[in-house]
Amino acid sequence: MSTRPEAVVDSAVDARAGRWAATGFAVLHVLLFVPVVLTFVLVTVSAVLVVVWLGVILLAGVLPAMRGLVGIHRWIASRLLGAPLPAPYRPLPGGLLRDLNTRATDPLTWREILWMLWAMTFGFAVSLLALVLLLGVVTWPIWWYGVGPLMRARAVVDRAILTIGRTERLEQRVQALTESRAVVVDHSAAELRRIERDLHDGPQARLAAVSLSLGLADDLFETDPDAARRLINEARTTSSSALGELRDVVRGIHPPVLADRGLGGAVAALAIDMPVPVDLDLELPERLPAPVESAVYFTVAESLANTAKHAGAGQVAIRLHHADGLLRGEVRDDGRGGANPRSGTGLQGIAARLAAFDGTMSVSSPVGGPTVVSWEVPCASSSPKTTPS
Structure with a gap:
């Protein structure tokens, strides 16, 4: 059954906020005006004080707070436009100084600083105008018909500044x-x-x-x-x-057990060979594409091998879920932690395997544990062909 283009357009229009919701978002913009100004001033002062190290400490706290504040406005813009606004931040490597350097050099951080200038001036004026139109007896009809387009116009500017365009996304890709x-x-x-x-x-x-x-x-x-x-x-x-x-x-x-029993069975076989108890949480289709199964199998195998050799763990949990064309996985242990994926070639190798399928991998391993290796791989289910008897 096909979907008419008109129906798609209608559903997108219906998903956008109505006039009362748009007015509520205008109120929220006005209430957040002071936090935006304070955040902008703190970011500017912190950047100036970086030369005396005090600014480094301030930026380490202010930049995450700025992302949270901008995230609220990004959500408001997505509600006004009826479409999600992604925030393609660079992944954080871990560590105070490395995270700070990543945030400071992220192009999206500079876009957010530019956006605060817009939000404190023309953006604030647009939201305030929407409230003035509502409160005026003569201007009330203008508010009735104009608040939606007015607030969506501001949201379009917010989207243009806070997200990257198609060309930039393609360049990153x-x-x-x-x-x-x-x-x-x-x-x-x-x-x-x-x-x-x-x-x-x-x-x-x-x-x-x-x-x-x-x-x-x-x-x-x-x-x-x-x-x-x-x-x-x-x-x-x-x-x-x-x-x-x-x-x-x-x-x-290519392990024979993977070809015979699929990813779920192969991972279960790996769990049996572990010297510590392993908790399995597997929600997988009958079969996935063979290259993806192989990459994920070796991801689990390498993670378990690292756990057995270095973690000193007493319990391991493996989670594999496939839904909406995305395979999510996780290997967690309660060991001593402190794993560094850059210190060896094993995790780097499996990250390269997953990257070949547009997959991503992250490692969280604070000192004292737990260690969590998680990944996501886009893939569709693939059931083996059957022939009629």
Whole structure:
């Protein structure tokens, strides 16, 4: 069943705030005028005082408060326009100074400072005019017909300043894809080198030993049958070891349990091998796209491996939920914390795997715990094809 364009337009219009709601938002704008002015003054003074370190401390508190205040106005504008206004802030790396540097250099922070100048002057005048039109007996009819367009006009300016445009979003997307592609290419090359090294040092060496033992046994069959038999037994043992190492290499490329049982079953198998209790919360479709399943499987495996080696945890929880075309996952442990994803290659590697599918990963690990590795990957469910009997 298709949807008529007229119906889409009508629903968008209905989602916008009515005249009374628009007037209420105008009142809220006026009430927030003083906090906006104070925040602007504090940001300006803090920036000036950065040279004496006092400004650093002030900015560390003022910038988050500014984001919260601007977030209220961003919500008001979204209600007036009947559409969400995203806030594409740069992700915070963690740590007081690093977070402060990220906020200070974020282009959206500078947009918010520019927006406060607008909100303290023309924006405030627009909201105040909406209230004046309501209170005037002669201007009341103008308010009745004009408050909605007037407040939406202010919301359009708010949206233009507080969000990035389509061109900027595309530029950010291209930049992110370029960076993730470079990381994925490097990671893939490293994986190929690892596989080559594993095959050369393990199965290849053992198979060469098997060939040598069988050749010697062939030479000894006539003169020393017992020695030939011992060499054959050694070759059998060596071939079994080579087969096991080959299985380990294959499992590192694409685990058989993942192909047989899907992501949920493969994660459950990982949980069984953990030395501590694992709480599973899995809400998954029958199957997901195979590349996504593989990336998420290795994400869980790497997170559990880090927990077992470094966390000293007594309990682990794994959560995987798929809804609305988005797979959300989380591995949480109650260990000692203090994990740093930049200190090793494991978490960086799985972040690169997820980035290849437009996925994101974050790590929260304060000293003392808990450690939480969470991720989101856009993907649709994929059920295996069935053939009629």
